[in-house]
Structures are given as structure tokens and as C-alpha cells.
Amino acid sequence: MTDEERKDQAAAAAKAAAAAKARAAAGEGGGAAAGGEGGGDGGDAGPVMPERYQQFLDALGKEFEGVDFAPAYNAADGFLYINVPRDRLREIALYLRDRAGLNYLRALSGVDWMDRLQVVYHLTRVEPDTRPELLVAMQVDVDRDQAVCPSLVDVWPTADFNEREVFDLFGIRFEGHPNLRRILLPDNWQGGYPLRKDFVDKRPKRQRKIRPR
Amino acid sequence: MADQIERSIGAGVQVIEDAETMEEALRRAHLEEQAGERRRMLVNFGPQHPSTHGVLRVLLTLEGETVIDAQPDIGYLHRNWEKIVEGWTYAMVVPFSDRNDYLAAICNEQAVVGAVERLMGIEVPERGQFLRVLVFELQRLTSHLIWFGTFAMDMGATTAFLHAFRERERCYSLFEEITGARLLYNYLRIGGLRNDVPDSWLKKLEQFLDDFEKEAYPSYWDLVINNEIFRVRTKGIGVITPEQAIAYGASGPVLRGSGIRWDLRKVDPFLPYDQFEFDIPVGTNGDAYDRAIVRMKEMMESVKIIRQVMKRLPDGPVMAKLPRALRPPKGQVYNRVESPRGEVGVYLISDGGTGPYRIKWRSPCFTHLMLLPVMARGHLVADLVTCIGSIDIVLGEVDR
Numbered sequence: 001m002t003d004e005e006r007k008d009q010a011a012a013a014a015k016a017a018a019a020a021k022a023r024a025a026a027g028e029g030g031g032a033a034a035g036g037e038g039g040g041d042g043g044d045a046g047p048v049m050p051e052r053y054q055q056f057l058d059a060l061g062k063e064f065e066g067v068d069f070a071p072a073y074n075a076a077d078g079f080l081y082i083n084v085p086r087d088r089l090r091e092i093a094l095y096l097r098d099r100a101g102l103n104y105l106r107a108l109s110g111v112d113w114m115d116r117l118q119v120v121y122h123l124t125r126v127e128p129d130t131r132p133e134l135l136v137a138m139q140v141d142v143d144r145d146q147a148v149c150p151s152l153v154d155v156w157p158t159a160d161f162n163e164r165e166v167f168d169l170f171g172i173r174f175e176g177h178p179n180l181r182r183i184l185l186p187d188n189w190q191g192g193y194p195l196r197k198d199f200v201d202k203r204p205k206r207q208r209k210i211r212p213r
Numbered sequence: 214m215a216d217q218i219e220r221s222i223g224a225g226v227q228v229i230e231d232a233e234t235m236e237e238a239l240r241r242a243h244l245e246e247q248a249g250e251r252r253r254m255l256v257n258f259g260p261q262h263p264s265t266h267g268v269l270r271v272l273l274t275l276e277g278e279t280v281i282d283a284q285p286d287i288g289y290l291h292r293n294w295e296k297i298v299e300g301w302t303y304a305m306v307v308p309f310s311d312r313n314d315y316l317a318a319i320c321n322e323q324a325v326v327g328a329v330e331r332l333m334g335i336e337v338p339e340r341g342q343f344l345r346v347l348v349f350e351l352q353r354l355t356s357h358l359i360w361f362g363t364f365a366m367d368m369g370a371t372t373a374f375l376h377a378f379r380e381r382e383r384c385y386s387l388f389e390e391i392t393g394a395r396l397l398y399n400y401l402r403i404g405g406l407r408n409d410v411p412d413s414w415l416k417k418l419e420q421f422l423d424d425f426e427k428e429a430y431p432s433y434w435d436l437v438i439n440n441e442i443f444r445v446r447t448k449g450i451g452v453i454t455p456e457q458a459i460a461y462g463a464s465g466p467v468l469r470g471s472g473i474r475w476d477l478r479k480v481d482p483f484l485p486y487d488q489f490e491f492d493i494p495v496g497t498n499g500d501a502y503d504r505a506i507v508r509m510k511e512m513m514e515s516v517k518i519i520r521q522v523m524k525r526l527p528d529g530p531v532m533a534k535l536p537r538a539l540r541p542p543k544g545q546v547y548n549r550v551e552s553p554r555g556e557v558g559v560y561l562i563s564d565g566g567t568g569p570y571r572i573k574w575r576s577p578c579f580t581h582l583m584l585l586p587v588m589a590r591g592h593l594v595a596d597l598v599t600c601i602g603s604i605d606i607v608l609g610e611v612d613r
Contacts (some may be wrong), residue, residue, distance in 0.1 A: 109573035158462030
């Protein structure tokens with residue numbers, strides 16, 4: 001990384017922090033700074049977490065003692081990213097739905113971090129005419145070789161197709177899913193999971209046809 | 214019984230022992246019917262069926278003509294958008310995102326462009342933001358026009374399609390003037406818009422809105438929505454309760470048709486929508502008719518917003534000043550917009566490079582397809598067509 005690039009990045013970060021503060025003051029709940037992945041890097045400006053998230057985290061910590069959630073508030077999109085251990089995913093999910101009132105699964109994504117896979121659940125509460133108070137994203141780490149994760153279809157039925165998609169493209173098996181089949185790839189697929197970073201396409205490269213003029 | 218058959222046919226003819234005579238079959242069917250177990254059929258619906266709006270295959274379990282189960286089979290248009298864009302730069306991702314929901318390209322662009330802007334903290338100039346709202350709502354209008362035409366066609370009303378396309382063509386000509394393309398625009402840039410719009414264009418737009426409001430829009434109601442046949446075909450069909458809508462992650466007109474006033478333009482604002490006045494129409498019963506009414510009323514709300522934007526359009530640049538190389542800092546962002554079909558979300562993870570490390574596309578139609586068995590159960594096959602049409606499906610977005 002050259003000096004110039006570093007300068008660019010620093011300037012962007014500073015600008016992002018300023019914008020985030022301005023928006024937080026306006027009560028919009030969405031800013032523009034980057035929360036680092038898993039609370040790791042990128043949080044040098046230290047985005048301000050709204051009060052209600054702290055209350056939510058306190059209650060969560062009291063309910064599940066000894067679990068390291070590593071909370072990271074992301075001012076760029078207003079989501080609170082928490083790490084959830086895989087073996088306690090189901091009870092935490094049920095707590096989030098029934099006690100914290102997060103009744104709506106917005107998106108379910110898989111991520112390949114090279115050393116591990118991850119499933120991310122973006123959650124919120126849908127209530128007529130109300131701005132959502134809590135935007136929470138659960139991150140669940142999954143082993144690369146033994147890619148198994150508990151299914152949450154009975155908690156949020158939205159997970160049905162989304163888990164099938166992640167199974168199809170990442171090869172994560174969701175235990176307890178009633179109908180875990182391919183959904184997007186064809187039945188005669190060559191094998192392998194295309195969204196993993198180490199996927200190699202076995203199909204022969206097609207020759208580019210250039211029309212003579 | 215078998216003895217009787219053998220006798221009547223005569224010697225030398227092989228008789229299949231277990232063969233069921235017509236009488237036996239009818240009696241068994243009658244008994245089964247009385248016991249409540251009728252014969253079920255597995256029927257393929259699609260993928261090449263005009264009312265599936267593309268290549269959607271539905272596996273129907275039928276009892277007579279009653280739908281017992283309808284399982285969608287998708288993936289015919291799958292090209293793995295998320296993998297293809299992984300090595301690209303952000304500027305390359307934007308035009309390819311147009312192809313996902315090809316009837317609402319501007320909304321897709323805003324989803325991608327907004328994600329990068331949120332991550333980098335780019336402030337779009339005010340004129341750029343207002344013009345984005347303008348094209349966003351014009352896009353919603355065109356998308357709902359196509360829905361109106363095709364939905365009426367699903368019901369068997371072919372004339373409405375031509376009426377809707379007459380207005381749609383005018384919209385597309387307007388888009389063509391400012392973007393150079395009729396369907397897939399690549400108009401939004403990271404940090405603003407590709408180019409400003411001239412005043413003469415705004416006059417043409419105003420002329421179109423006047424005509425639309427005075428002539429075309431009332432005629433849609435008279436032609437189709439207030440038509441008795443349309444009402445009978447849609448009322449009480451494909452009911453989604455509010456609880457089901459939330460549990461299955463419905464969004465957009467499908468969620469609002471079930472009576473939940475939830476619109477990202479109001480509850481999770483992304484463009485300066487909080488500066489404009491508009492209503493969020495909702496339904497009451499959650500059936501196909503309510504969803505249709507919600508979309509029809511939304512057309513007028515879009516016109517209202519466009520008029521407000523034109524009245525208050527500020528001067529100034531439409532594009533922000535950007536660094537030469539777009540390198541968002543390390544991090545992740547979930548950007549969401551209210552497209553005509555529902556919540557389009559882009560979950561973008563950046564590793565500090567010039568392109569995305571991973572992009573996840575949250576597609577509303579993909580989510581709504583989970584509701585198809587819920588909606589179609591117990592209805593006739595003809596009503597299944599209504600159910601598919603009422604979620605305004607675009608297969609390019611379902612399969613990505």
C-alpha cells in the first residue's frame with residue numbers, strides 16, 4: 001500500500017466518522033462508518049452505539065452468561081453485529097425472537113472467510129408504522145470441513161429457501177431442515193460449492209467467437 | 214371376479230390376475246372418496262408457461278382441480294451473480310445489478326451504489342439525491358404498469374396489457390432521453406448520477422404525469438379494477454395473514470396488502486424520502502385483490518412524489534467529488550431499498566480492495582415464492598395463476 005492510498009483511506013475514515021456523528025445527532029440511526037468484522041479492525045473512530053443497544057446487550061449477557069458475543073455496532077448500516085456460538089444458536093435465536101421481539105429475518109447470507117465459513121442473519125422487528133428499534137445481525141462461525149449448522153426454519157420460516165440456497169452454494173448442511181435440497185444449481189451440477197473461495201470450475205473454457213468483419 | 218373374466222374371454226387368453234375391472238375401480242374410487250382419500254395427481258406447471266412470467270416451474274399436487282400443494286422449482290435463470298461480481302470493481306457491479314430485477318433497474322442500482330456510499334461515507338449532492346428519488350419513483354411507476362398489464366392478462370383481460378404498455382412506452386422514452394437506454398440504464402453512479410437532466414425533459418415529464426393522472430390512470434380503474442370479473446377472480450384468493458407475512462419475510466406490497474403499514478421509505482429511510490409527503494396504502498384482507506389495490510394506489514403516490522421533487526429540485530452538481538480509486542475501508546454493510554417488489558438488500562463485505570469480497574443479494578421475489586404454497590392451497594389451478602401474478606414475480610431476480 002502506497003502512502004497516497006493510506007492517506008486516501010484515512011481521509012475517508014475521518015469523513016465517515018463525521019458523517020456518522022451528524023446522522024446520529026439527527027436521530028436517523030444510520031451512519032457511514034465501517035464497523036470492523038467481528039469488532040477487529042477498522043473501528044479506530046469508535047462509532048457511538050445508541051443507548052438501546054447497550055440495554056439489549058446487557059439483557060442478552062445476563063441471559064446467556066459466559067457467551068462472548070463480541071458485539072460490534074456498525075454505524076454504516078445501523079446493525080449490531082454479534083457473534084453467536086453454533087451450539088447455542090437455537091436458544092439464542094428463540095430468545096431474540098420471543099423476548100427481544102426480533103420477529104423478522106431480513107436476510108440470511110453465507111460468507112467464506114477462507115479459514116472458516118460464516119452464516120449471517122440480519123434481524124429486525126416489523127411492526128406497523130414503527131421505525132425498528134433494534135437491528136441485529138447474528139454471525140455464526142461454521143467449520144470449513146465439517147460444515148454443519150442448526151436450522152432455524154421453525155424459528156423464522158423465511159430461513160427455508162435461504163438455508164437451501166446457502167446449502168447449495170456454500171455446502172453448509174442445516175441440521176433439522178425439513179427439505180434440504182438443491183434450489184438454484186441444476187441437478188446435474190459438476191459438484192463443488194461455487195461461492196466458496198477455493199472453487200474451481202471444471203467445465204472446459206469456452207472459446208470466444210470473434211465474428212470476421 | 215377374475216374367474217368370471219377368464220370364463221367370458223375363453224381359454225388361451227392370458228388374464229392378468231390383479232387387473233381391476235372398471236366396476237371395481239369405480240367402486241374403490243367411490244369408497245375412497247367417502248373415506249376422504251381422493252386420488253392425487255402430480256402435475257408440472259411451467260417452466261414454459263406464459264403465466265409464470267418467465268421460467269418458473271411449479272410442482273402441483275392436485276385433487277381434481279384443487280391445489281393441495283404447490284412447490285416452486287427455481288434456478289432456470291441462475292447465473293450466480295454473487296460469484297461473478299466478486300472479482301470485479303464496484304463500477305462494474307452496478308450495470309450487472311440492473312439485470313437482476315430487469316423491470317426495476319434503478320432500484321437495483323441504488324441498492325449497490327448505496328452500499329458503497331454508506332461504507333465510504335460519501336455524501337451525494339442534494340440535486341443528485343432529489344433526482345435519484347425522481348427516477349426511483351418513475352421506475353416504480355413503470356414497474357407497476359407492467360404488473361398491471363400482465364396481471365390483468367393472467368385474469369384473461371388482454372386489452373389492459375396494451376393500455377398499460379402505451380403509458381410504459383412513454384416512460385421508457387423519457388428514461389431513454391436522460392440515460393440512453395430503455396430498460397437497463399446504468400444511470401446511478403457511486404457518488405451521484407451519470408448526468409444531469411435538462412429542464413426541457415422535466416417539462417415533458419410533467420406533461421406525461423398530467424396525461425397519466427387525467428386519462429390513463431382512471432381508465433385502468435374503470436377497465437380492470439372496478440370490473441366485476443376482476444373482483445370475483447381476485448377477492449379471497451391467495452390470502453396471507455399478517456402473521457404469515459411477517460414470519461415468511463414478506464415485504465413491499467405483499468406485506469402491506471396484509472395490512473401492515475411497513476415501507477422502508479418511511480421506517481428505514483434511504484434517500485431523502487422524509488422530505489416528501491406521501492401515503493402508504495395498505496390492504497385489509499391480504500388477498501390478491503388487496504395487493505392489487507395497494508399497487509394501484511402506489512402508482513398515484515409515486516406521481517405525487519415526482520411532482521414534489523420537480524417543484525423543489527435544487528440547483529447544483531449531481532455528482533460528488535470522489536478519490537480516483539474507489540477503495541472502501543474494510544468492513545461490512547447491509548444496504549436496503551424499497552423496490553416495487555419489496556425489500557432489496559445488498560450485504561456487502563469489503564476487504565479494502567477495489568471490488569467486493571462478497572456480495573449477497575437479498576431478493577424480495579425469492580422470499581415471496583415461499584408463500585406460494587401458503588397462498589395456493591385449496592384453490593383451483595386458475596387461481597394459482599392469480600397468486601403468482603399477485604406477488605409480481607420477476608424470475609431474473611429470483612434466480613440471480
